[in-house]
Amino acid sequence: MSSQDIPEENLPAERAAHEHGRGAVSVADERHPFADPGLPPHEHRIQDVDERAAKRSERTVALLFTVSMLATIGFIASYVAIPVEKIVYVFPIGHINALNFALGLTLGVALFAIGAGAVHWARTLMSDVEVADERHPIEASPETRAKVHADFKQGAKESGIGRRKLIRNTMLGALTLVPLTGVVLLRDLGPLPGTSLRHTLWAKGKRLVNMNTNLPLRPEDVAVGSLTFAMPDGLKEADENFQTEIAKAALMIVRLEPRDIKDKRELDWGHEGIIAFSKICTHVGCPISLYEQQTHHALCPCHQSTFDLSDGARVIFGPAGHALPQLRIGVDSEGYLQALGDFEEPVGPAFWERG
Numbered sequence: 157m158s159s160q161d162i163p164e165e166n167l168p169a170e171r172a173a174h175e176h177g178r179g180a181v182s183v184a185d186e187r188h189p190f191a192d193p194g195l196p197p198h199e200h201r202i203q204d205v206d207e208r209a210a211k212r213s214e215r216t217v218a219l220l221f222t223v224s225m226l227a228t229i230g231f232i233a234s235y236v237a238i239p240v241e242k243i244v245y246v247f248p249i250g251h252i253n254a255l256n257f258a259l260g261l262t263l264g265v266a267l268f269a270i271g272a273g274a275v276h277w278a279r280t281l282m283s284d285v286e287v288a289d290e291r292h293p294i295e296a297s298p299e300t301r302a303k304v305h306a307d308f309k310q311g312a313k314e315s316g317i318g319r320r321k322l323i324r325n326t327m328l329g330a331l332t333l334v335p336l337t338g339v340v341l342l343r344d345l346g347p348l349p350g351t352s353l354r355h356t357l358w359a360k361g362k363r364l365v366n367m368n369t370n371l372p373l374r375p376e377d378v379a380v381g382s383l384t385f386a387m388p389d390g391l392k393e394a395d396e397n398f399q400t401e402i403a404k405a406a407l408m409i410v411r412l413e414p415r416d417i418k419d420k421r422e423l424d425w426g427h428e429g430i431i432a433f434s435k436i437c438t439h440v441g442c443p444i445s446l447y448e449q450q451t452h453h454a455l456c457p458c459h460q461s462t463f464d465l466s467d468g469a470r471v472i473f474g475p476a477g478h479a480l481p482q483l484r485i486g487v488d489s490e491g492y493l494q495a496l497g498d499f500e501e502p503v504g505p506a507f508w509e510r511g
């Protein structure tokens with residue numbers, strides 16, 4: 157900026173006179189024991205008086221913002237391309253994880269370059285006129301607000317953001333790209349579920365194991381009117397994925413008199429009146445645990461959804477959206493109850509069906 161561009165009232169001599177006129181003192185007296193030395197003479201920077209130097213600074217700032225953009229792209233490329241387990245030797249740190257190193261380095265460069273570009277821009281191209289502001293009451297008067305507005309507009313003008321399009325565009329590019337680093341890291345919140353929510357451990361030939369005794373169930377173990385909970389053979393409570401799998405595979409086994417079963421498919425998918433339904437409520441997934449043997453109703457304790465187990469486990473009361481999925485069962489060559497396949501519909505809350 158040339159000295160002609162500097163507003164009159166901001167020139168040092170004018171400023172000092174202005175300050176003195178508003179109560180600052182140049183000579184100490186009894187009321188003001190400390191003299192105000194005033195502002196030192198303003199020295200113009202090379203960029204204020206030499207347009208070629210200003211252009212050089214502009215290119216430097218643009219280069220820094222461009223470096224930030226490249227580093228952000230490098231961050232994303234590293235995240236995609238470098239295997240998680242890759243180890244590299246970096247002097248003088250030693251052996252470190254290559255992905256962490258690349259992500260840290262590129263993100264650091266991206267942020268540093270934005271900061272360095274902004275600082276260089278402010279130090280060399282934005283107005284460096286010294287400004288002193290009086291303390292004033294916290295509440296701003298309408299005049300003050302109008303002045304702030306005017307100052308802001310002047311600051312924007314002096315920053316050259318409208319005139320120096322190269323800086324403005326590269327800065328906007330850098331600021332737009334750098335948040336992508338955070339978006340990319342969201343991928344680390346955990347593995348994608350894929351189709352795992354649509355399948356359970358049940359498969360043809362899997363025996364039904366009593367969850368209380370851990371023993372495979374035979375038809376004669378299930379009395380008419382009783383309620384038994386079962387899980388797939390091979391699943392152990394000590395397994396790392398036990399909670400995940402049992403949350404999908406838990407079964408509710410009841411035995412009805414075949415003549416009491418109204419739904420033909422339900423009767424066909426059972427064995428001599430023994431029927432197996434998912435224990436997971438189709439409302440929001442609570443485990444169903446209450447059974448009323450006279451009415452054949454199963455009740456979810458969370459929001460009282462009630463399912464008629466003699467009629468395809470359809471919903472007869474409550475907020476559940478659909479019937480409990482039924483598992484096809486039979487008996488294997490050794491006389492144990494076994495699954496004849498997986499559930500044919502997703503277990504639990506209905507939102508899986510909308511995916």
Ligand code: FES
Pocket residue numbers: 437438439440441442456457458459460461474475476
């Ligand atoms: S979870 Fe079963 S009724 Fe709400």
